[in-house]
Amino acid sequence: MPCVMPPLLERNDSRTIHSPWLGDVETDPRCELLFPAGLPGFEDQRRMLPVEIPAQRPLVYLQSVERAEICFVALPVYVIDPAFRLLLSEEDRSILDLPEDCDPVIGADVLCLALLMPAGRSVQANTNASIVINLHNRRGVQCVPADGLRSRFRRLDDSGWTTLC
Amino acid sequence: MDHAVLVLRRRVGETITIGGGIEIEVVEISRTRVKLGVTAPRDVSVARKETIAVAAENRQALELISAGPESVTETLRLLGAASPRDS
Numbered sequence: 001m002p003c004v005m006p007p008l009l010e011r012n013d014s015r016t017i018h019s020p021w022l023g024d025v026e027t028d029p030r031c032e033l034l035f036p037a038g039l040p041g042f043e044d045q046r047r048m049l050p051v052e053i054p055a056q057r058p059l060v061y062l063q064s065v066e067r068a069e070i071c072f073v074a075l076p077v078y079v080i081d082p083a084f085r086l087l088l089s090e091e092d093r094s095i096l097d098l099p100e101d102c103d104p105v106i107g108a109d110v111l112c113l114a115l116l117m118p119a120g121r122s123v124q125a126n127t128n129a130s131i132v133i134n135l136h137n138r139r140g141v142q143c144v145p146a147d148g149l150r151s152r153f154r155r156l157d158d159s160g161w162t163t164l165c
Numbered sequence: 166m167d168h169a170v171l172v173l174r175r176r177v178g179e180t181i182t183i184g185g186g187i188e189i190e191v192v193e194i195s196r197t198r199v200k201l202g203v204t205a206p207r208d209v210s211v212a213r214k215e216t217i218a219v220a221a222e223n224r225q226a227l228e229l230i231s232a233g234p235e236s237v238t239e240t241l242r243l244l245g246a247a248s249p250r251d252s
Contacts, residue, residue: 021230040212041220056241061230073229073237079244090198115226116240123229123240129219142223144216151218156240160247 019063021071022051032065033133035140036095040129045070048140050133060113062131074113074131078106080154080161081127086112087145088132095141096134110134124155124164 014028047065064070104110111133114125133140153164180190193200
């Protein structure tokens, strides 16, 4: 299965991840994302592989390189909430290696994903805990606002996406 | 639980210790923020408080794929149904 983004480096150091969910996934460091701080609850998972299955677009799988059984299902945040606005803290910018005066453009400079979680027969996502990936260096962070902003859950059901109170 | 609140004044470079094994140093102070350095044993979880709820959400997110391919199939069905009127 192909990774979402084209390789940045030219090296041949491929290996296979035996994912119990995606099957055997070919990867090499050129395709991997680096999460220097891991993800909350998974702080030791720093290398993730973004996997896109064409028939399942726009779903994006975030497959751990270090533990094959860890795999998240995500969507670009704009699919969930077209009104999404990216807010980056000083720490987030530091992890992503983004200059303070840089106003990153979603899709051009950064990719913003939200993890999907089961909610009965449906799924929901917290768009206030988006995963932001710097497309220029493949560094990622899950942005969790510290300024009192609460979780903003959007749930998908037969009537589309709705915001939960 | 019965917790006491201890308020301390510290300067840059000064530390406090907790339980003998955890040390918190004031690394930098700016107008609105304080940068802290935490030294703790590896088995002690150190996290910003606001990430605790997100950690639980992330663990829940892991259950989506482990529930089996039906959950992904159902998600794709809902996405397909939602996309024409998603705005």
